[in-house]
Amino acid sequence: MIPPVVEICNLTRHYPGGVEALRGVDMKIETGEFVALIGRSGSGKSTLLNIIGGLDSPSSGYVHINGIPLDYSNRSGLIALRRSRVGFVFQQFNLIPSLTAQENVEYPLFFNYRPPRERQEMAARLLTMVGLENRLSHYPGQLSGGEQQRVAIARALVADPPLVLADEPTGNLDSSTSEGIFSLLRQLNRERGVTLLVVTHERELGAYADRMIEMRDGRVIT
Amino acid sequence: MNRIIEFFQLAVRQVSRRRIRVILTVAGIAIGVAALVGTVALGDGIRTQAVEAIRTQSDLTLLEAIPGVEGNIVYLVTPTRVSAIEMLPGVKASAPMVLGTFTTRGQTYVQVVGIPSGSLGAVLNPSYLRGSAFSPGSTEVVLGAELGEKLQRFEGVRIGDPLVLLRRSYDARGRPVDEEITVIPVGIVGERGDEYDQALLMDLDLALSLGDGEEGFSAVLIRAEGPERVFQVAEGVKSLGLSPRGSFEQIEAVNRMMDMVVIFLGIFAGLSLIVGGLMIASTMITSVYERTREIGIAMAVGASEGDVMKMILAECAVLGGIGGVIGDLLGAAVAGLLNTLGGPFLASRFGDAFAGLLDTEIALVSWPLLFAGFGLAVGLSLLAGLYPAWNASRLNPVEAIRSGR
Ligand SMILES: Nc1ncnc2c1ncn2[C@@H]1O[C@H](COP(=O)(O)OP(=O)(O)OP(=O)(O)O)[C@@H](O)[C@H]1O
Numbered sequence: 224m225i226p227p228v229v230e231i232c233n234l235t236r237h238y239p240g241g242v243e244a245l246r247g248v249d250m251k252i253e254t255g256e257f258v259a260l261i262g263r264s265g266s267g268k269s270t271l272l273n274i275i276g277g278l279d280s281p282s283s284g285y286v287h288i289n290g291i292p293l294d295y296s297n298r299s300g301l302i303a304l305r306r307s308r309v310g311f312v313f314q315q316f317n318l319i320p321s322l323t324a325q326e327n328v329e330y331p332l333f334f335n336y337r338p339p340r341e342r343q344e345m346a347a348r349l350l351t352m353v354g355l356e357n358r359l360s361h362y363p364g365q366l367s368g369g370e371q372q373r374v375a376i377a378r379a380l381v382a383d384p385p386l387v388l389a390d391e392p393t394g395n396l397d398s399s400t401s402e403g404i405f406s407l408l409r410q411l412n413r414e415r416g417v418t419l420l421v422v423t424h425e426r427e428l429g430a431y432a433d434r435m436i437e438m439r440d441g442r443v444i445t
Numbered sequence: 446m447n448r449i450i451e452f453f454q455l456a457v458r459q460v461s462r463r464r465i466r467v468i469l470t471v472a473g474i475a476i477g478v479a480a481l482v483g484t485v486a487l488g489d490g491i492r493t494q495a496v497e498a499i500r501t502q503s504d505l506t507l508l509e510a511i512p513g514v515e516g517n518i519v520y521l522v523t524p525t526r527v528s529a530i531e532m533l534p535g536v537k538a539s540a541p542m543v544l545g546t547f548t549t550r551g552q553t554y555v556q557v558v559g560i561p562s563g564s565l566g567a568v569l570n571p572s573y574l575r576g577s578a579f580s581p582g583s584t585e586v587v588l589g590a591e592l593g594e595k596l597q598r599f600e601g602v603r604i605g606d607p608l609v610l611l612r613r614s615y616d617a618r619g620r621p622v623d624e625e626i627t628v629i630p631v632g633i634v635g636e637r638g639d640e641y642d643q644a645l646l647m648d649l650d651l652a653l654s655l656g657d658g659e660e661g662f663s664a665v666l667i668r669a670e671g672p673e674r675v676f677q678v679a680e681g682v683k684s685l686g687l688s689p690r691g692s693f694e695q696i697e698a699v700n701r702m703m704d705m706v707v708i709f710l711g712i713f714a715g716l717s718l719i720v721g722g723l724m725i726a727s728t729m730i731t732s733v734y735e736r737t738r739e740i741g742i743a744m745a746v747g748a749s750e751g752d753v754m755k756m757i758l759a760e761c762a763v764l765g766g767i768g769g770v771i772g773d774l775l776g777a778a779v780a781g782l783l784n785t786l787g788g789p790f791l792a793s794r795f796g797d798a799f800a801g802l803l804d805t806e807i808a809l810v811s812w813p814l815l816f817a818g819f820g821l822a823v824g825l826s827l828l829a830g831l832y833p834a835w836n837a838s839r840l841n842p843v844e845a846i847r848s849g850r
């Protein structure tokens with residue numbers, strides 16, 4: 224039996240100053256699922272994603288990725304996780320302005336010690352997949368918001384991680400562009416089998432997902 | 446290795462994004478390197494010129510070993526030491542000598558040098574203006590160029606004619622007694638440019654018979670095998686307790702003086718290098734601050750703390766490298782300027798003595814000097830980058846990405 228991609232048990236996260244961003248989250252995401260995470264501002268969605276992706280550590284509780292518990296005290300283990308087992312997509316696109324679209328997509332492979340030629344080929348292939356084959360050598364400043372987010376999605380996928388975490392990927396985009404991004408995500412999920420956990424504010428975009436998880440005050444309510 | 450090159454490629458991309466700032470930042474290091482290269486080049490050039498002048502104008506391979514003093518012990522020129530010198534490495538020939546002072550009837554002061562007739566040729570290597578060397582066991586003598594001319598002009602002394610030398614000593618009651626010796630000049634030595642031009646050379650046995658016979662030798666005259674062995678011979682002489690003398694001391698003096706000059710000027714160059722390093726540190730701190738978000742992204746996509754440090758340090762090395770190259774070019778340009786303008790300037794101010802500078806290089810730029818300048822710039826920049834790089838590697842990725850910078 225294949226273990227779930229993500230399994231979370233009783234996860235909490237307290238910030239200094241008494242804020243309890245997560246108050247005991249349980250969650251299970253199966254391989255190949257496209258899950259939309261919704262909830263009011265401040266409900267702890269970003270906090271949860273950062274902990275799953277190894278960018279932040281929980282106060283208590285467990286996170287299992289592909290059945291293996293994450294050890295948050297092991298720095299190199301977290302780095303290995305970020306290198307090849309999760310991909311991140313952010314609301315602000317977060318591309319490196321001094322690098323071209325292709326170089327931005329190559330960036331994670333650079334830290335994966337892949338040779339330059341392989342990096343370039345992979346990046347070009349991924350950019351073609353997100354429909355940007357004509358924008359390889361454009362800089363982020365020369366791309367529209369939707370195009371930048373497509374570059375960011377290509378970057379999240381380039382190291383071929385089984386799981387992609389997207390935190391409000393359409394938060395800075397208009398509604399028709401947003402739908403384009405979600406249908407792209409849906410398509411990548413179907414074609415590549417990548418598991419997606421996507422935060423969104425808009426319930427109607429949740430329709431693209433297999434299921435929706437709603438959070439409120441640091442807990443999962445559905 | 447490939448990995449390092451890739452970090453550098455990335456660094457070049459980052460640096461080329463901020464051209465103006467890079468140029469301003471790098472100016473400090475560049476000026477420091479230029480000052481250093483210019484100073485050392487000038488020092489080396491003048492040093493080389495001076496040493497070359499000493500080499501060509503004086504008899505560099507000729508040394509004298511005179512009695513040495515260490516504390517209150519005097520090391521005399523004993524026959525044992527004379528033969529020890531003969532055995533020193535780098536010594537081609539050596540001869541003991543005795544010195545004495547005489548006057549002529551015409552009150553001309555004469556420095557008498559007694560030297561074995563067999564060694565005269567090998568050690569002093571004289572060329573004869575007129576006549577030839579004295580023969581052993583005779584009263585024949587040879588005159589230095591200036592002495593010969595003086596005696597001929599003012600006292601009518603000619604080769605082959607007897608010459609009376611007087612030595613004044615004092616008897617038991619303190620009255621002056623003049624002792625007379627008659628010698629026969631048989632040759633005049635060509636001009637050498639040293640104290641032997643004033644000397645009267647005679648056979649060692651003759652000279653010993655004139656003295657009290659108790660003083661032993663005055664010195665040992667040494668001919669080194671070549672200019673490059675001179676300092677070795679001087680060291681050997683020192684190791685025997687004797688004191689070496691010769692034109693090599695002028696080279697030592699020049700080296701000492703130029704070392705002082707270069708160190709003194711180098712301190713100023715070093716100060717501007719330090720300022721340059723601080724500028725790089727400040728620029729990199731700013732750059733890390735401005736790119737907090739980028740560093741967070743790099744961490745989110747898999748950069749380790751070491752990777753982040755390498756990225757920042759590679760940028761510092763690139764800045765330092767640019768500064769080093771610009772500095773080297775500036776320094777070489779300054780040296781070139783000194784060579785084209787400085788020589789004629791010195792020649793016009795100080796006259797003929799410096800005429801030789803007209804067509805030679807007074808500032809000497811060498812590859813090792815340029816490499817040293819470059820290496821110093823890169824090394825200093827890396828040092829300046831350690832703190833910003835460490836800071837960058839300690840960033841919290843979540844906060845860094847959220848920082849909005
Ligand atoms: N570094 C921090 N220090 C203190 N409190 C924090 C910190 N980060 C987040 N919080 C708090 O934790 C709670 C959850 O924040 P989080 O960013 O996870 O919410 P969110 O669901 O992503 O909200 P949004 O939809 O607005 O992005 C909030 O109350 C927030 O103020």
Ligand SMILES: [Mg+2]
Binds near residue numbers: 268269390
């Ligand atoms: Mg959020």
